[in-house]
Amino acid sequence: MKPTRFALTTLAALGLAAAAAGAHAQAAGPIKVGLMLPYSGTYAGLGIAIENGFKLYVQEQGGKLGGREIQYFKVDDESEPSKATDNVNKLIKRDNVDVLVGTVHSGVALAMAKAARDNNVLMVIPNAGADAITGAMCSANVVRSSFSNWQPGYAMGVVAGQKGVKRAMTLTWAYAAGAESTKGFTEGLEKSGGKVVKDLTLPFPGVEFQALLTEIAAQKPDAVYSFFAGAGAVKFVKDYAAAGLNKTIPLYGPGFLTDGTLEAQGAAAQNMLTTLHYADDLDTPKNNAFRKAYAIAFKAQPDVYAVQGYDAAQILGNGLKAVGGDLAKRDQLTAAMHKTVVDSPRGKFSLSPAGNPVQDIYLREVKGNNNEFRSIAVKSLADPARGCKL
């Protein structure tokens, strides 16, 4: 069939638009990405995995997103909320970055999100789950590639209820992530009539667990739910087993308790059940290709943090592609980022209107050095996004 004059005109117009976008991308120079992550302290390993994942995706796109080269600027936030505003201003005011990517710690991310909103800078959060960022504080220019603290906690509460837990105790670090994760767990557990009889905390990033473990042994709950991550999670899981508690009181948690930590936790973590939006052995072409590419590039196995870094770059890349790399088309760019479907190693997911992943939360079991998939604990779980008005 011969193309009509209309079709030829449309094709020519599209060709011109694409050429114009390409020319724009070439003339505009690199996009400045500010990585604000922990490179020291208990969350250092998480920061490195996120950076690796982000860079892997960019490399797979030939080093460009939306046709533009990427230039990186880095700040070690030390997971220290009191330094967060100064640190983020190094990226916004000194380095003049176009996009902020960070961070791991919810308290630091809350300060970053405020600065991003006040300065109208684009921000992609590759971990920190602070509920408010995609709740009451939500903003069109801030999206998250990870989770809200409520999500995996709620799913673990549902699973614990299904396992017949009636009386649970919680033990976490006393900051937003621990408190919100515990709140999600409590809400999930209460759905089946179980309840949390006591919440125990210690200051972040403390690892003096002994007195708290003694209290758990005395109270004899049906299960314990704990939020810890990174080096702190390694110490906690080992201390819990060394106290012999894992023989009588199951230790549950969001998957951070056993993600990126299993080599160091060894026997202490075996057979633990956790809930998260990723499992190492998801047997899909996307996850298999991602794990292979990551292992080749970094001589290490990826974890959930690497996945979230990879997906942060995908969300940014999909947005930039929609505007031909033109950051001045801000409204179109943020709309495209919010509407994107992310082809993630965890499985495809979309973002809620508040900018948080709507995703399956898996039940996983530790076997050797893997968090193995067992079932979907809660399908397509959306954060309640309490108070978000866009």
Ligand code: BEZ
């Ligand atoms: C947080 O602070 O939001 C967080 C830190 C580590 C793992 C998961 C969440």
